[in-house]
Amino acid sequence: MNGLGNQIIVADMRGRADRVTPAAAIAINATEGTRFDQIMAVHDPRTPGTANYIEIINSDGSIAQACGNGMRCVVQALTAEQGRQRFTFETVAGILFGETRDDGMITVDMGTPKFAWYDIPLAEEFADTRKIELQIGPIDAPVLHSPSVASMGNPQATFWVHDDVWNYALDRFGPMLENHPIFPERANISIAQVAAQDKIILRTWERGAGLTEACGTAACAAVVNGARTRRTARAATVTLPGGDLFVEWRDDDHVVLTGPAELEWTGTLDPISGLWARNEVAA
Numbered sequence: 001m002n003g004l005g006n007q008i009i010v011a012d013m014r015g016r017a018d019r020v021t022p023a024a025a026i027a028i029n030a031t032e033g034t035r036f037d038q039i040m041a042v043h044d045p046r047t048p049g050t051a052n053y054i055e056i057i058n059s060d061g062s063i064a065q066a067c068g069n070g071m072r073c074v075v076q077a078l079t080a081e082q083g084r085q086r087f088t089f090e091t092v093a094g095i096l097f098g099e100t101r102d103d104g105m106i107t108v109d110m111g112t113p114k115f116a117w118y119d120i121p122l123a124e125e126f127a128d129t130r131k132i133e134l135q136i137g138p139i140d141a142p143v144l145h146s147p148s149v150a151s152m153g154n155p156q157a158t159f160w161v162h163d164d165v166w167n168y169a170l171d172r173f174g175p176m177l178e179n180h181p182i183f184p185e186r187a188n189i190s191i192a193q194v195a196a197q198d199k200i201i202l203r204t205w206e207r208g209a210g211l212t213e214a215c216g217t218a219a220c221a222a223v224v225n226g227a228r229t230r231r232t233a234r235a236a237t238v239t240l241p242g243g244d245l246f247v248e249w250r251d252d253d254h255v256v257l258t259g260p261a262e263l264e265w266t267g268t269l270d271p272i273s274g275l276w277a278r279n280e281v282a283a
Ligand SMILES: N[C@@H](CCC[C@H](N)C(=O)O)C(=O)O
Pocket: 006, 037, 038, 058, 063, 064, 065, 066, 067, 068, 069, 070, 154, 155, 188, 206, 207, 208, 209, 214, 215, 216, 217, 218
């Protein structure tokens, strides 16, 4: 599936006790036909009242705590299978709600953001995470600097720029910043341009996956960081290379993400070895 071009494999792990291995994820991603950004492994529920436990695996085999575009894909796949529109899920980061709307768009309640340096986490204390000391490029003329940082379940850094987000070599700076010692669990790195109070243009280098067409949690972090630095309103359209997402940071502190999800093809997958085969499409 894809969520605005964010390449997602929804793996049906229901009724089994094993997990998708990091080795399988790396093997699947090594093949052109199955290159992906995240695997959303849908397991049997662990907690009463939830539909499923979802494990999120990045293409480098690491575990992610949250994935907005992937959650929309899961909701859409389960709505198509079961005809239900509302689901409650459990992830390593907590309980999430998702809904397929009547117009086909999917809304996911991504929970509440966290701003304390130890929750993100950062390697050292910062009293104010709306703007931390971090820069890249020449010391006296940094290319990117002073990001706002937050946790949307996963660590997020939003670097604000005034010009075109495509002017920045995110493929070069992304890996350096993702692995910067200030982020002990690495981080998702975004470049954001505020086009209007309710419009942000965003590109993201994803932790464990690299440059992607869209990152839902980074879009959520951009709106939350935009609102708390008074750059934007609490609700905004975020334009990513893959298209638009709508994010609202509600008064109850929950961040709600709305956008599309699309089925591309189905197949079978061995979650241990990564061997896979596409299902034949009926003519
Ligand atoms: N594509 C995602 C984010 C996935 C997780 C991220 N790479 C991490 O390791 O935190 C999204 O849509 O949110």
